[in-house]
Amino acid sequence: MRYLSPNSKLVLASHNAGKLREFSTLLAESGITVLSAGELDLPEPEETEDSFAGNAAIKALAAAKASGLPALADDSGFCVSALDGKPGVYSARWGGPSKDMTLAMERVHREMGDNPDHRAFFVAALCLAWPDGETQTVQGECHGTVVWPPRGTQGHGYDPMFVPEGETRTFAEMPESDKNAISHRGRALELFLKRFIEK
Numbered sequence: 378m379r380y381l382s383p384n385s386k387l388v389l390a391s392h393n394a395g396k397l398r399e400f401s402t403l404l405a406e407s408g409i410t411v412l413s414a415g416e417l418d419l420p421e422p423e424e425t426e427d428s429f430a431g432n433a434a435i436k437a438l439a440a441a442k443a444s445g446l447p448a449l450a451d452d453s454g455f456c457v458s459a460l461d462g463k464p465g466v467y468s469a470r471w472g473g474p475s476k477d478m479t480l481a482m483e484r485v486h487r488e489m490g491d492n493p494d495h496r497a498f499f500v501a502a503l504c505l506a507w508p509d510g511e512t513q514t515v516q517g518e519c520h521g522t523v524v525w526p527p528r529g530t531q532g533h534g535y536d537p538m539f540v541p542e543g544e545t546r547t548f549a550e551m552p553e554s555d556k557n558a559i560s561h562r563g564r565a566l567e568l569f570l571k572r573f574i575e576k
């Protein structure tokens with residue numbers, strides 16, 4: 378286990394604007410200087426693994442090796458019980474080549490049909506990779522239910538069709554701070570800060 382110093386630079390190996398927004402809020406108080414893969418012009422590697430942790434490692438390692446800095450990647454997805462966990466690691470790909478999330482949500486809705494099981498959860502695997510190839514991973518989940526039609530304009534991805542447990546609002550109807558307090562990404566990042574940052 379290697380620790381990240383709180384005054385070090387960290388590359389966020391993601392090209393997803395919604396994720397990057399949430400990370401910058403969640404890391405704001407840590408003292409860590411965050412650079413994004415986009416601003417460093419890092420390429421987007423192909424996500425060829427069949428697990429969230431595997432794909433997070435591909436993205437984090439590619440960014441760490443290309444930049445010479447520690448890199449943090451997030452591989453996440455939406456797992457619907459009635460669809461045996463799909464779209465899962467294919468969540469982004471269900472939006473087609475243009476990552477159209479309206480299309481992706483419609484496909485989830487269509488494939489669920491009239492199945493009365495509306496349970497679903499989000500998963501985020503966060504991998505911290507070092508330029509020498511070492512990796513360490515944490516994972517967070519957030520469970521809840523699928524709703525249709527989609528509601529709300531905040532957030533990103535599948536947020537408008539997901540109500541977390543104990544809530545009546547979808548993720549897209551909440552201010553970002555409320556989502557971050559209970560989300561898969563918020564939970565994973567809490568573990569990340571607790572376990573991987575030098576005290």
Ligand SMILES: O=c1nc[nH]c2c1ncn2[C@H]1C[C@H](O)[C@@H](COP(=O)(O)OP(=O)(O)OP(=O)(O)O)O1
Nearest residue numbers: 391392393451452453454455468469533534535536
């Ligand atoms: O909090 C979330 N709220 C709603 N939807 C979410 C969330 N978190 C992940 N998701 C969805 C978006 C995307 O369709 C897929 C992640 O795919 P994933 O490959 O990890 O990310 P991505 O391709 O959008 O960006 P990148 O790989 O550059 O980080 O799951």
Ligand SMILES: [Mg+2]
Nearest residue numbers: 393424452469
């Ligand atoms: Mg991706």
